[in-house]
Amino acid sequence: MVGTRRDRGSGAAVTAAPDARPRLVYVVPHLSENESEHFAHIPALLAALGSRVDLAAAVERGSPPTRLAGVRLLLRVPGRSRLGRVLGTALTIHRCARAGYRTYFLRYSTLFVTVLILTYPLYRHRILLWRSGLPDVREPERRKSLRHRLQDVLNRVTARSVHCLVTGPETMVPIMAGLWGVPRHRMRLLYNDVDAGRFAPLDAEARHTARKRFGWNGDEFVMLFVHRLSYRKGARLLAPLLAEVSRVVEAADPDVRVRLVVAGDGPERPRLEREASDPALGGRMQLLGAVPNHDLPELYAAADCVVMPSYEEGFPRVLLEAMACGTPVVTTDAGGSRDVVGAGYPYVARVGDLDGLVAHLRSLAVMPPEERCALGPRLRRRAQEKFSPQRAAEMIEAML
Missing domain, CATH: 3.40.50.2000 (Glycogen Phosphorylase B;)
Incomplete structure (x- = not known):
């Protein structure tokens, strides 16, 4: 059965999806019209994903459009200061829970995943965290600072605390499992994607x-x-x-x-x-x-x-x-x-x-x-x- 409702937190009109479809919140680190980062690929993925699952998107920063194809519930995480972003992230998680979303997919969103872990006792959500790459590679003349050491500790804690650590391609699965001490049964393989309609040869x-x-x-x-x-x-x-x-x-x-x-x-x-x-x-x-x-x-x-x-x-x-x-x-x-x-x-x-x-x-x-x-x-x-x-x-x- 399909119907409509209005999300109380965001005020956005939402079309109810069939009960059989899994629900997912995709956390978008940054999105804007002139995006120079690879986050510009996310809208094409969301459009494809939205045809398969009941999809919400939480945009952390930038100036996203008012609508994204495939997305039923689009939320902009409020807050500008560090404390404001922490509170805004917690509020966004609460809004998603009120709307029935309790599974999250994240990339490069350290603050969001940290708040998810801290609020897990309240909402019992499921966390899928993407990581790929080797953070220890740095300039020969540059020593690892205290800030980098603390970041490594935080990365290790979050990688071990989520339900699944997602990475790709195939070569990176054992590398990431060893790097962050994650059991292989909690690793998942995922490919990056490219929109071959937008990226295409010229005549x-x-x-x-x-x-x-x-x-x-x-x-x-x-x-x-x-x-x-x-x-x-x-x-x-x-x-x-x-x-x-x-x-x-x-x-x-x-x-x-x-x-x-x-x-x-x-x-x-x-x-x-x-x-x-x-x-x-x-x-x-x-x-x-x-x-x-x-x-x-x-x-x-x-x-x-x-x-x-x-x-x-x-x-x-x-x-x-x-x-x-x-x-x-x-x-x-x-x-x-x-x-x-x-x-x-x-x-x-x-x-x-x-x-x-x-x-x-x-x-x-x-x-x-x-x-x-x-x-x-x-x-x-x-x-x-x-x-x-x-x-x-x-x-x-x-x-x-």
Whole structure:
């Protein structure tokens, strides 16, 4: 039986779902129109998930829309100060409980999961917590601070206190279980997803127009880096990588000029700005700063390849976005990266192997354009078939 009601806490009109459908609160850490983080992928997942479960969404920060497809109950967590956010989170949990929701899925929401654990005796909710990646990877000159040590303790406590620790891809399951001391029977596998309708290749004319607008010449081999500008993501390798790839490629074919385009922001940006202005690089590095996620598909599709020289990864959406756009990738085997591109994909280097990355990039740069373009459809098919929002929604539903 289907009916309507009004949630007393939010005042939002709610359509009652069939009793057989499981209920879930998906906690969204941040959502806004110009989202530059990967949280911009969440609406597509919610739309797919909402066709399977009775779905509520609690948005912690940002300026979300008034409606999200697939979501029956949309709540904005109130509060600006730290204390205000704690109280606002508790109020949101109470509203969800009043509406009949007692199962939560969370990513990167330390405050929310902490309040859930503290309020468990009151509401008896079920907590599914996503974690992936290795937090101990940091700059060689940077010691672990007291704040980081306390964060590690909190992460370990929360990982052991929730009902299920969710991670992916396959490589990360035993890693995360060992890192946080979680029994394997409480681990669950979940894939990240990419909307292959939004992230898609460009036809030849549109690609030519986009490259011209970005200021890229037709004879340039354009390498694209999209990530947080941090040590963990290999930002310090970008300048030496560009210098060496330029040297070997332009020596092999003087008619080809190499360009590196960097999209992102983070603590390594001042270093990259200094390196980009170095005359030795000859203006080959182009820094774009943070780019809204909705503008990234065209950037991916216009580039010749995406390079990801990370020291640390979990389940990198950068690779999924590039693959969906049909753009070849060169990556390290950090975290679950090899799982994402597939066992037979050739352009994967060991973590920290600059020479290996250079060799892979040179291979792509000197490859005939039609041969390089032929790599794209295979990568896109893999993204569509294995990492779709519908596939991720099925996996979440199975956990319920």
